[in-house]
Amino acid sequence: MDAKKFVIRQISVFSENRPGRLAAIAHALGEEKINILAFSIAEANGFGVVRALVDHPEKAHDKLQSLGFNIAFTDVIAVKMKDQPGGLYEVAKILGDAGINIEYSYAYSGKEGAVLILRVDQIEDAIKKIMNSGATLLERSVFH
Amino acid sequence: MVYWDPRIEEMPKADLQKMQYKLLKSLIYRLYSFSPFYHDRMKEQNVHPDDIRELADVKKLPFMFKRDLRDNYPDKLFTATQDELVRYHVSSGTTGKPTVVGYTQNDLNTWTTSLARALTSIGLGRGDVIQVSYGYGLFTGGLGMHYGAERIGATVLPTSVGNTERQIELMQDLGATAIACTPSYLLHIGEVAEKMGVNIQKDTQLRTGILGAEPWTEGMRVRMEEWLGIKAYDIYGTSELSGPMFTECIEQKGFHIWSDIALVEIIDPKTEEPLEAGEKGELTITILQKEALPMIRYRIGDISSMEDDTCACGRTHPRIQRIQGRVDDMLIIRGINVFPSQVEYALMTIPEVGQHFQIVVDRKGALDDLLVRVELAKGSFSDKINDLMQIRQTVEHRLRNSLNVNVAVELVEPGSLPRFEGKSKKVIDRRSL
Numbered sequence: 001m002d003a004k005k006f007v008i009r010q011i012s013v014f015s016e017n018r019p020g021r022l023a024a025i026a027h028a029l030g031e032e033k034i035n036i037l038a039f040s041i042a043e044a045n046g047f048g049v050v051r052a053l054v055d056h057p058e059k060a061h062d063k064l065q066s067l068g069f070n071i072a073f074t075d076v077i078a079v080k081m082k083d084q085p086g087g088l089y090e091v092a093k094i095l096g097d098a099g100i101n102i103e104y105s106y107a108y109s110g111k112e113g114a115v116l117i118l119r120v121d122q123i124e125d126a127i128k129k130i131m132n133s134g135a136t137l138l139e140r141s142v143f144h
Numbered sequence: 145m146v147y148w149d150p151r152i153e154e155m156p157k158a159d160l161q162k163m164q165y166k167l168l169k170s171l172i173y174r175l176y177s178f179s180p181f182y183h184d185r186m187k188e189q190n191v192h193p194d195d196i197r198e199l200a201d202v203k204k205l206p207f208m209f210k211r212d213l214r215d216n217y218p219d220k221l222f223t224a225t226q227d228e229l230v231r232y233h234v235s236s237g238t239t240g241k242p243t244v245v246g247y248t249q250n251d252l253n254t255w256t257t258s259l260a261r262a263l264t265s266i267g268l269g270r271g272d273v274i275q276v277s278y279g280y281g282l283f284t285g286g287l288g289m290h291y292g293a294e295r296i297g298a299t300v301l302p303t304s305v306g307n308t309e310r311q312i313e314l315m316q317d318l319g320a321t322a323i324a325c326t327p328s329y330l331l332h333i334g335e336v337a338e339k340m341g342v343n344i345q346k347d348t349q350l351r352t353g354i355l356g357a358e359p360w361t362e363g364m365r366v367r368m369e370e371w372l373g374i375k376a377y378d379i380y381g382t383s384e385l386s387g388p389m390f391t392e393c394i395e396q397k398g399f400h401i402w403s404d405i406a407l408v409e410i411i412d413p414k415t416e417e418p419l420e421a422g423e424k425g426e427l428t429i430t431i432l433q434k435e436a437l438p439m440i441r442y443r444i445g446d447i448s449s450m451e452d453d454t455c456a457c458g459r460t461h462p463r464i465q466r467i468q469g470r471v472d473d474m475l476i477i478r479g480i481n482v483f484p485s486q487v488e489y490a491l492m493t494i495p496e497v498g499q500h501f502q503i504v505v506d507r508k509g510a511l512d513d514l515l516v517r518v519e520l521a522k523g524s525f526s527d528k529i530n531d532l533m534q535i536r537q538t539v540e541h542r543l544r545n546s547l548n549v550n551v552a553v554e555l556v557e558p559g560s561l562p563r564f565e566g567k568s569k570k571v572i573d574r575r576s577l
Contacts, residue, residue, distance in 0.1 A: 012527035016560065044533060047532065051527070069557065070557060071525070072525050119527075
């Protein structure tokens, strides 16, 4: 099994916590015709990190960097969930039983059903454990 | 070792002091006779030119202050008539009324000679192309450097301030080997060059920066020298002294103050007593050769210290150390003296933050509140909130240790703090006292 095909490139953008910063990021991506598939904002007293899965991460990276944003790529994985009550529990239990420590996570519900995006410590190890435990990982090609 | 005027620059200290005494004596006699202002000042202090019997007697003379120039706006302190003047410079009136400085031809010659010696001492001369990116006009930086650079036979590229992309193109196309500007403008040039895809180290001939008109630090020097591949030299002077006049030599160990041009004292700002070599205090300068606007024991308000041993470069003239703050830049935070340069120095030791910063002072209840905004450096962002908190904590610790007051730090996006092409304003004081 090639674990690499399940590694998804998330973009993370450093942002000051003040009105208009998200709009500035979203506007820049819109201008480049980049679609945002999922995103979250983490906040920490004065600044935040905007994390997003987009269809063209390199293009997004270059555009935002040219505008002066501090931006980084981060590897994440996406686990498919049932879009029904108990769906998250099922996946969370598998992760817990497999001993996978989650650094952060966010979720969306869309065409592919419900999806849980995870940032974990040992990504290749986590992929193997999740595959072995019967959950379904989405491939990178689903996103970009 | 190359000197512009080896006879003066290597003159034994005892001879220099004899020369200073003669110059001081004749200056004071002239002022006592021809300057109503200084005549009255001396009378008030009960001192007569005959009381000046040795160089150390300079401490009997009354001080001059910036406010004397303002109070006597525009030209009441001049000791030359208008038909003897060949130029005016006017300092920006950011802290009050503007001040006007007049120059006779001899005044301009002295100023230019001072710079010719200085520029030679950092290895510049014929064959160099010196880009002068100080403002030309009423400000002394542009024209002063211009004539100094021409005097040593260098080629001047008088770009003045602004239109940074064009400055970078010309720097490349005409092979500028040195640039004279404010340190914050050179940082700006470096950033704009990177955006244009120009690598200053590889794509230009630039190897010397002559930086001044605002305080900067050793840390900033190291960072700029590594980043841009240049040697960065500090330059010192204010319009009241003529303009930028003194630089470090290649040893980078303080500005050589030419003893035949200026007499430096470092005094305790409170007791007004002279301090020993190496002690930090207020810089006080007497310009020994000045016709239109003599300055005696002028208290510029800059904090520094002086070394009087012979420099490794062979020059016998005393050196004043990098300006460590201004008496009037000094912030008093909860009773503790804080200089913006200390903040800069502390920040330069932390690679995760950029060179630009802003200090905001406010009053929360009865307490002063010090906030420092710094830009997160490119490449030091990792996606993890914890790492960012850690960087902020490091900056807070470092600042607290060096300032002895609590500091709140705000991490901001790169490029979001204001850039300045002239003198930068890094402090916002919101306290209403």
